[in-house]
Amino acid sequence: MTAPLDVSGSAAEAHPESVLAGAGKAIQGRSLTRIAWMRLRRDKVALAGGGVVVLLILVAIFSSPIIAAFGHPPLEFHQDQIDPATLLPKGTFGGMGGEYLLGVEPVNGRDIFSRIVAGAWISLLIGFLATVVSVIIGTVLGVIAGYFGGWVDQVIGRIMDVFLAFPLLVFAIALAGVIPDQGFGLEGNGLRIAMLIFIIGFFSWPSIGRIVRGQTLSLREREFVDAAKSLGARNGYIIFREVLPNLVAPILVYATLLIPTNILFEASLSFLGVGINPPTPTWGGMLSEAVRFYTLPHFVIFPGLAIFITVLAFNLFGDGLRDAFDPRAH
């Protein structure tokens, strides 16, 4: 601020993006997405987070071959690894070694590595699909509230306020607790996964809804919407063709930030024993079993680290994505 501005130079050619592109190159038109991508590429922390996210997704998708190559089936008991007197793993560091990469569980000797890898699949599946549910509900209600305004906005705004202040975990615990063993044509953990996706998604939509509502409110006043209106476009056309495409970036950013919250939500429910039923491996469920074995740090640390790394990676990537699309937001 204190240095005098250099007005003698090539002020006429100055272009905000030339700084990013590097001097000397020909200036060409770039879409917002390309500008965001260029900003993101310079954000090393966000890229590292994104890299871990991609790695985790790959691990989740290829969990079966990975377990087959490096571990034992996640539900298989290995009593030969357990000391019958103490029920603790025989080897040092909880039985860690080439055969069992992260050691074995006490009592039944299940392979912790396989269970962590298998748990990644369930965590990410629920985290992603619950976010999809929240995005759908949040976008529909947010666009309606922001676009039509008036009493519609009032009502939806009130609902969002109530939801934001709701003791969500308490209600989710109750709801997950009353789910029967079968219903809606599904049974067992298939039903529980479907219900958890719905419950978590249903309770976390207002964070997306608020953002979408705010963005729609400002988009509604923009020139291109006025232009479409003056050409006689109907509300449906304006919403789908003019407003929604401009909402893709913010929705993408806040969906990325919602995924880790939802993963934590699932882990909490499984930790409390109202999520996925054992013996299906989940990170939260593994931690709740580890409560009884404080003398075995590896049993606590690996599932805990799995949750921490996943949530942190998504948070870092999401923060970077937000800064890339809207540097002023922070």
Added chain:
Amino acid sequence: MLTYIIRRLIGAFAMLVVISMVTFGIFYVVPQWAGATPEAMASRYVGRAATPETVHLVAERLGFYDPVVVQYGNFVKGLFAGAQYDYGAGVEHCPAPCFGYSFITGQPVWPDLLDRLPVTFSLAIGAALIWVVAGVAVGVLSALRRGSFFDRLTMGTALAGVSLPIFFTGMISLVVFSYGLGWTPPGGAWTDFSENPAEWAYNLLLPWITLAFLFAATYARLTRAGMLETMGEDYIRTARAKGLRERQVVVKHGLRATLTPILTLFGIDFGLLIGGAILTETTYTLPGLGQYAILAIRTQDMPQVMGVVLVAAMFVVIASLVVDLLYAVVDPRVRLS
């Protein structure tokens, strides 16, 4: 200000209505959607060995054949006026607030809840105090020393804190501080405040810090961002130009303006707090509402779970209302309107 207070009171009432509807829906409507018949729901009240006729009779007496609206009406009436249970041989009166009787013990749920409320209440209030004070203090200091080692260290810790599940930090703290170093009592330790306040605080210290850590991280990040923005405002420059001491500029002009959005957030965070308290209680095996609900779910004792849900929701609504009213005192725009 009066209109503000009335609006908030109406809002709190509306929230209670919504909560009663959602709770009713969860415990009476959702099971039926999922395919449970009135007989199946009534059979939980009578045990395994009942004949179909008995089950049918109980379902009728509990009103499971009535339309949903009538059932909801009776449910709300039970909360405010108590309920009459007609057992055929005699009529039992369940005094208000009637949350029903435990499937397992046959005892009314409300006294149980009253027993456990102090634990959750102590945990939640103590943690809330710690996180607001620590979060705001760290946020302000980081903002004032932007870019310093302290700033980078605390903001790094805060980012990690947001990503750590409470039950993981709780378990690690127990392993390190209780079982390793022996500084804090083991899990499950609880003393009532009226018995021995010092021991009460000593037993709750680790759970408080565990629960507060997660929220303190969020509040530190928000306070830092808010302070950085406020300290760049013109009126801060004016205050400095007037020759005010730096301390006064930061506290009276900077922090005051930053605190308002923080307080708003605090008002809506009680819902998350009660969820966090449940996780903390389970991790430290404290005999509070959360542990009660979890045990009840394992035995499928629905009236107990419902009681916890309603009491927790009530706590959230009342706490948010108190913060909203405090807001009116702090924010002159509200106070003077």
